[in-house]
Amino acid sequence: MRLRNYDNLRSFAIVAKHSSLASASKELFLTKGAISHQIRQLENDLGFKLFERHARGITLTDSGRELLHTANLAFEQIEQKVSRLAGEISPPLTIGVTTYFASRWLSPRLMDFMRDHPDIRLRIQPMIDLLNLRDEGIDVAIRWGDGNWTDCLIEELFNCPAWPTGNRQAMDRVSEVGLETAFREFTLLRDREDSNAWRRWYEVAGLETQQRTDTLIIPDPNVRVQAVMDGQGVALDDELIAPEIDNKTLFRLSEFELSDYGYFLAYESSAQSNPNVAAFLKWIKNTG
Amino acid sequence: MRLRNYDNLRSFAIVAKHSSLASASKELFLTKGAISHQIRQLENDLGFKLFERHARGITLTDSGRELLHTANLAFEQIEQKVSRLAGEISPPLTIGVTTYFASRWLSPRLMDFMRDHPDIRLRIQPMIDLLNLRDEGIDVAIRWGDGNWTDCLIEELFNCPAWPTGNRQAMDRVSEVGLETAFREFTLLRDREDSNAWRRWYEVAGLETQQRTDTLIIPDPNVRVQAVMDGQGVALDDELIAPEIDNKTLFRLSEFELSDYGYFLAYESSAQSNPNVAAFLKWIKNTG
DNA sequence: ACATACTGTATAAAAATATTAAACGCTAGA
DNA sequence: TCTAGCGTTTAATATTTTTATACAGTATGT
Numbered sequence: 001m002r003l004r005n006y007d008n009l010r011s012f013a014i015v016a017k018h019s020s021l022a023s024a025s026k027e028l029f030l031t032k033g034a035i036s037h038q039i040r041q042l043e044n045d046l047g048f049k050l051f052e053r054h055a056r057g058i059t060l061t062d063s064g065r066e067l068l069h070t071a072n073l074a075f076e077q078i079e080q081k082v083s084r085l086a087g088e089i090s091p092p093l094t095i096g097v098t099t100y101f102a103s104r105w106l107s108p109r110l111m112d113f114m115r116d117h118p119d120i121r122l123r124i125q126p127m128i129d130l131l132n133l134r135d136e137g138i139d140v141a142i143r144w145g146d147g148n149w150t151d152c153l154i155e156e157l158f159n160c161p162a163w164p165t166g167n168r169q170a171m172d173r174v175s176e177v178g179l180e181t182a183f184r185e186f187t188l189l190r191d192r193e194d195s196n197a198w199r200r201w202y203e204v205a206g207l208e209t210q211q212r213t214d215t216l217i218i219p220d221p222n223v224r225v226q227a228v229m230d231g232q233g234v235a236l237d238d239e240l241i242a243p244e245i246d247n248k249t250l251f252r253l254s255e256f257e258l259s260d261y262g263y264f265l266a267y268e269s270s271a272q273s274n275p276n277v278a279a280f281l282k283w284i285k286n287t288g
Numbered sequence: 289m290r291l292r293n294y295d296n297l298r299s300f301a302i303v304a305k306h307s308s309l310a311s312a313s314k315e316l317f318l319t320k321g322a323i324s325h326q327i328r329q330l331e332n333d334l335g336f337k338l339f340e341r342h343a344r345g346i347t348l349t350d351s352g353r354e355l356l357h358t359a360n361l362a363f364e365q366i367e368q369k370v371s372r373l374a375g376e377i378s379p380p381l382t383i384g385v386t387t388y389f390a391s392r393w394l395s396p397r398l399m400d401f402m403r404d405h406p407d408i409r410l411r412i413q414p415m416i417d418l419l420n421l422r423d424e425g426i427d428v429a430i431r432w433g434d435g436n437w438t439d440c441l442i443e444e445l446f447n448c449p450a451w452p453t454g455n456r457q458a459m460d461r462v463s464e465v466g467l468e469t470a471f472r473e474f475t476l477l478r479d480r481e482d483s484n485a486w487r488r489w490y491e492v493a494g495l496e497t498q499q500r501t502d503t504l505i506i507p508d509p510n511v512r513v514q515a516v517m518d519g520q521g522v523a524l525d526d527e528l529i530a531p532e533i534d535n536k537t538l539f540r541l542s543e544f545e546l547s548d549y550g551y552f553l554a555y556e557s558s559a560q561s562n563p564n565v566a567a568f569l570k571w572i573k574n575t576g
Numbered sequence: 577a578c579a580t581a582c583t584g585t586a587t588a589a590a591a592a593t594a595t596t597a598a599a600c601g602c603t604a605g606a
Numbered sequence: 607t608c609t610a611g612c613g614t615t616t617a618a619t620a621t622t623t624t625t626a627t628a629c630a631g632t633a634t635g636t
Contacts, residue, residue, distance in 0.1 A: 001371040006294035009366070021584060034624050036585060047374050055632040056583055062422060063373045069423040070369040074362035078297070081358040083289040085351045086335050103514055134350060135357040226391050247535025309613060322595050324614060329594095343603040344612055 001046075008042040009071055011035060012050060016060055016068045084137075092121035093276040096133065096141035099126045100221030101263070104240045106142070113283050120276050128219045129192075133268060139277045141266040144221075144238070145197075146258065153272075155265045155281075157288040162197065162261040164253040165241065166234040171251035179254055180207055187233030189216050189224050197236050197258065205256040225250070263288070296330040297359055299323060300338060304348055304356045372425075380409035381564040384421065384429035387414045388509030389551070392528045394430070401571050408564050416507045417480075421556060427565045429554040432509075432526070433485075434546065441560075443553045443569075445576040450485065450549040452541040453529065454522040459539035467542055468495050475521030477504050477512050485524050485546065493544040513538070551576070 003009065015024040015035060025032040043050055050064035060068065083089045097106055102124055114122065130141045133152060147154055166174075166186070174182040188198050202209045216233055218224040228235050229249055237250070238261065244250035265284065271277045291297065303312040303323060313320045331338055338352035348356065371377045385394055390412055402410065418429045421440060435442055454462075454474070462470040476486050490497045504521055506512040516523050517537055525538070526549065532538035553572070559565045 001367060001374055001376055003298075003367065003370060006298055006363075006366075010291075010294055022582080030623095031625060032584070033586085033626080037623075040585090046370060053584065055630090056634095058584075065423055066425055067369055067373055070365055074365045077358055077362045078294075079289055079291065081355055082291060082334060085355055086289055088289055103510075107514070108518060132357075134353060137354055223391070226395065230396055243535070243537065247531070247537070249531065249535070310611080318594095319596055320613070321597080321615080325594075328614090341613065343601090344605095346613075 004045055005042065008038045008045075010075060011038045012042055012064075013068060013071050013075060015039060015058075016050075016064065019059065020057055081137075090121070091137070092123040093274075093280055094123045094125050094137055094139050095280070096125050096127045096130055096136065096138035098128070098130070098144075098221050100225070100240070101142055101144070102126060103222075105263075109287050112287070113280065116283070117276075117279055120279065130266070133266065139267060139271050139274065140280060143264050143266050144261065145264065146200075146260050147262065147264050149264075149266060152266050152268050155285075157263040157265050157284065159259075159262040160238045160240070161257040161259045162201070162236040162238050163255075163257040164201065164234050165228055165237045165245075165250045166253050167229055167231050167250060168248070169231055170228075170234055170253060174253050179205065182253075183207060183234075184210075187216055189218055189227055189233040189235040191217070191219050191221070191224065193217055197261075201236060201256065201258055204258060205254060292333055293330065296326045296333075298363060299326045300330055300352075301356060301359050301363060303327060303346075304338075304352065307347065308345055369425075378409075379425065380411040381562075381568055382411045382413050382425055382427050383568070384413050384415045384418055384424065384426035386416070386418070386432075386509050388513070388528070389430055389432070390414060391510075393551075397575050400575070401568065404571070405564075405567055408567065418554070421554065427555060427559050427562065428568060431552050431554050432549065433552065434488075434548050435550065435552050437552075437554060440554050440556050443573075445551040445553050445572065447547075447550040448526040448528070449545040449547045450489070450524040450526050451543075451545040452489065452522050453516055453525045453533075453538045454541050455517055455519050455538065456536070457519055458516075458522055458541060462541050467493065470541075471495060471522075472498075475504055477506055477515055477521040477523040479505070479507050479509070479512065481505055485549075489524060489544065489546055492546060493542060 011024070011028060014027055015021060018024040018027070021032045021035045021039070025035050028035065039050065046067075048063050049061050050067065051058040052061055080089075084091050095106075106124070110122075110124075114120075125136065125138060127136065127138070127141070130143045131151065133139075133141055142157065143149065143154075144160070147156060164183075170182070170186065173185065176182075183202075190198060199209055216227070218227055218235075221237075224235050225237065225241060225244065227233065228237075229244070234253060236258070241250055245252060265281065267277065267281070272281075299312070299316060302315055303309060306312040306315070309320045309323045309327070313323050316323065327338065334355075336351050337349050338355065339346040340349055368377075372379050383394075394412070398410075398412075402408075413424065413426060415424065415426070415429070418431045419439065421427075421429055430445065431437065432448070435444060452471075458470070458474065461473065464470075471490075478486060487497055504515070506515055506523075509525075512523050513525065513529060513532065515521065516525075517532070522541060524546070529538055533540060553569065555565065555569070560569075
């Protein structure tokens with residue numbers, strides 16, 4: 001439902017905060033009559049009541065409470081972004097990563113950077129789709145793949161080949177019937193609709209490339225790892241899943257690998273002029 | 289920065305979508321002059337330009353693109369919530385869980401429920417703080433603890449005692465110097481400021497209850513498990529971390545446990561009348 | 577029991593704001 | 607070079623919002 005008047009919703013959020021028209025009217029520099037009209041109009045537009053009126057004040061209805069919660073979050077996002085863009089707040093250095101990479105590689109190393117640069121405010125932004133850096137306000141993203149992106153500057157952080165992983169049943173199946181037969185049975189988990197990683201791996205492994213339709217797309221690497229453990233299919237992973245390999249919940253299914261895979265820094269060329277970005281790039285290139 | 293006029297921002301989003309005032313003016317049922325005024329006023333309020341004007345049209349500036357992204361997300365949240373509350377969309381059955389519980393316990397079992405109830409639209413909402421069900425639109429939350437909540441109906445799902453875990457160094461330390469001494473050295477990780485879990489465990493273990501100040505509060509269970517692995521302290525965990533125990537990245541530090549801990553269903557009494565909620569509760573009670 | 581003080585509401589007038597219509601300047605493309 | 611289409615500007619107009627005021631209700635204190 002498209003709302004006609006978002007300013008009324010903003011007033012609603014402030015009234016709800018005060019639980020009082022009279023009090024909110026002071027914050028908004030309006031008379032309580034004006035606020036009363038705004039709330040009434042908003043309720044008419046929405047088609048449900050936001051407040052219960054009693055003689056001595058107002059209280060939120062259940063619907064009102066839920067809407068308030070959503071509206072507060074939404075307005076806060078907007079106002080924070082506006083403040084940043086208007087230059088009122090200096091933007092934190094924002095790194096876009098998957099939760100997978102953040103917890104397995106970045107987090108343990110990040111303390112060093114923060115200790116060396118206590119003045120740099122840092123924001124680790126978990127992302128699924130590590131594209132559209134500018135839209136998300138990302139200064140530097142860390143992507144996994146073969147480095148063939150063209151939307152911005154790309155620099156290899158470290159090489160990290162990709163190879164197929166499966167759970168114990170999948171491993172056993174490969175041992176029993178061989179790679180080719182087993183891979184005709186497996187469901188292939190992939191991170192993106194248009195990913196050609198599996199096709200390339202089939203080539204490297206010398207298997208007949210087949211048009212597979214029974215693939216399952218799971219963009220989040222953590223969820224994908226879990227799906228492999230649960231036997232929902234096989235996925236292309238890298239050495240960051242060493243813990244699961246060590247404890248034998250996951251298995252490397254083949255020695256064939258996509259050797260040019262790795263982690264890459266991705267950033268807009270304009271970002272280099274930001275000294276915080278430059279400091280981060282310098283640090284991470286020495287660390288990786 | 290508080291915005292004076294959110295309706296202008298809404299118009300901005302629509303203009304940006306069309307990349308054209310003339311075209312957007314049709315969607316908004318206004319003249320292009322009116323839109324031009326709105327955008328101009330918004331730019332004045334914000335203090336930066338949203339569009340670059342050329343002879344044959346307009347294009348977003350970098351700031352405009354970032355703001356558009358944020359605004360679209362925010363407006364979408366609001367409009368979706370409004371649609372739900374206005375009864376235009378039937379709300380999905382919403383389960384509040386930690387990502388920890390979702391990936392380790394719920395996800396593997398959930399397919400059964402979805403197969404048996406294909407008509408029920410389900411939303412798994414990851415939450416850190418599993419309180420305030422109504423604000424978040426949660427029908428049923430699954431909490432871990434001793435069951436002593438009073439804000440809504442509580443029902444035990446399954447018993448799951450809590451015991452202290454640490455990494456190998458912590459385990460070795462306990463072996464060397466004994467429980468009491470070792471626990472005077474450890475940093476205690478806790479999920480909430482006001483949690484009395486550690487105090488209760490000290491009592492159960494017969495250790496002297498001490499006023500500890502060097503505790504680290506990490507609300508998210510996944511992050512807390514990682515912190516324990518990284519040696520940042522010891523935490524109270526349960527058998528859902530069996531994988532980490534099995535592969536010896538985590539260790540149970542003591543046989544003493546909080547035996548009344550477990551996972552609990554939490555829901556408003558009014559939720560029971562929702563047949564989808566009732567079906568979910570019935571299913572999960574049989575599963576747990 | 578009753579005045580008091582504080583709610584929020586309702587109305588119509590007044591003020592502020594948004595919108596329009598029309599003319600204008602610009603330029604990409606025919 | 608002309609033209610069609612773009613966004614802008616201006617001043618008049620239309621609409622919306624706000625106010626001032628009176629009002630009705632009721633917890634609170636005396």
